[in-house]
Amino acid sequence: MDNVTYYKINEDAxxxxxxxxxxxxxxxxxxxxxxxTMMDRxxxxxxxxxxxVDPIYHEKIDRLLDSYSRKLAQNMNNGYAIDARVPSVFxxxxxxxxTRKKEKQNAARDRNMEEWREIQEILNKIRSVGTGGxxxxxxxxxxxxxxxxxxLEESQETMKLVNSYFREKGTLDGCPFLTPEQVQSLKSDMExxxxxxxxxxxxxxxxxxxxxxxxxxxxxxxxxxxxETVYAGWEFDGxxxxxxxxxxxxxxxxxxxxxxxxxxELKSNSFKWSPKAGAWQRQLTANAFYAADHIACIxxxxxxxxxxxxxxxxxx
Numbered sequence: 001m002d003n004v005t006y007y008k009i010n011e012d013a014x015x016x017x018x019x020x021x022x023x024x025x026x027x028x029x030x031x032x033x034x035x036x037t038m039m040d041r042x043x044x045x046x047x048x049x050x051x052x053v054d055p056i057y058h059e060k061i062d063r064l065l066d067s068y069s070r071k072l073a074q075n076m077n078n079g080y081a082i083d084a085r086v087p088s089v090f091x092x093x094x095x096x097x098x099t100r101k102k103e104k105q106n107a108a109r110d111r112n113m114e115e116w117r118e119i120q121e122i123l124n125k126i127r128s129v130g131t132g133g134x135x136x137x138x139x140x141x142x143x144x145x146x147x148x149x150x151x152l153e154e155s156q157e158t159m160k161l162v163n164s165y166f167r168e169k170g171t172l173d174g175c176p177f178l179t180p181e182q183v184q185s186l187k188s189d190m191e192x193x194x195x196x197x198x199x200x201x202x203x204x205x206x207x208x209x210x211x212x213x214x215x216x217x218x219x220x221x222x223x224x225x226x227x228e229t230v231y232a233g234w235e236f237d238g239x240x241x242x243x244x245x246x247x248x249x250x251x252x253x254x255x256x257x258x259x260x261x262x263x264x265e266l267k268s269n270s271f272k273w274s275p276k277a278g279a280w281q282r283q284l285t286a287n288a289f290y291a292a293d294h295i296a297c298i299x300x301x302x303x304x305x306x307x308x309x310x311x312x313x314x315x316x
Contacts, residue, residue, distance in 0.1 A: 004040070004043045005069055008073065009076060011029065013080035014031035016084040034076075039072070042065060042069070046065045049127055065126065068126075083109075085104075086105045117204060142224060145216055152209060156209050159201040162186075162200050163199050163200055229310055231250070232309040235300065236299055238256065238297070247277075248284045249282065250283075250292070252266070252279055252292075265296065286307070292307070293305050
């Protein structure tokens with residue numbers, strides 16, 4: 001593809017790795033072909049994302065795609081080098097087998113596989129370019145997060161159903177939970193050297209998706225609790241604090257410019273100066289009030305703690 005930079009695959013290392021682990025003959029160019037197939041798939045993801053977002057994001061997508069290509073080639077080459085360090089016991093036999101070296105090799109394989117998984121996350125970054133995250137400042141944040149949660153839960157259920165179908169049938173053909181294109185894509189993945197395990201979706205894929213489900217649920221809960229909370233402002237010696245729900249900020253106004261010690265306290269508690277607002281501010285959350293507890297110069301004249309100036313809507 002025109003938008004892909006293919007990096008060099010070490011065919012000699014791939015051949016040696018094959019010879020050290022299999023009796024079958026290495027097919028010349030097969031490692032490079034596998035790498036290019038994966039890159040072509042990544043390029044399709046990049047092109048599809050470009051069609052959905054503003055052209056200003058295209059350069060970023062291209063940079064991520066190139067990073068994926070380079071890191072993938074390095075990871076595959078490292079994998080071949082690791083596999084060539086120690087022969088399989090089936091190749092050399094059990095007599096005087098270098099067990100200690102094999103243990104080190106297996107540890108290196110595990111590290112390389114973990115790196116491979118991190119590299120695959122670049123594809124998710126490509127898919128998210130130009131779409132933006134869901135900001136807490138967005139008035140529709142909870143609704144959007146609930147939709148995201150619904151999609152994640154559907155994906156989790158689909159992965160489980162597909163794996164169950166494969167365990168029962170021993171094939172993906174005719175799987176009612178996938179499109180024909182998805183069946184072919186999963187088949188191709190399962191035939192790749194990087195696909196460890198005899199299942200269409202591997203444990204780490206289910207685990208990562210499950211972790212994202214839990215994270216989104218937690219964030220929904222936090223935003224819903226925040227919507228039910230009434231934040232009160234207060235006066236302090238030399239100024240006042242005021243919550244602004246419209247802008248989602250807790251703002252600290254001083255009658256005069258605070259001294260260096262006060263500014264240092266504000267900064268260390270994540271308050272930033274906003275010339276536009278003419279105030280020190282941070283996002284309006286319960287944590288902002290707890291942070292204010294630790295800033296001596298803005299303590300309420302009433303003697304209360306800022307964190308105590310919060311209550312549930314409808315409560316006195």
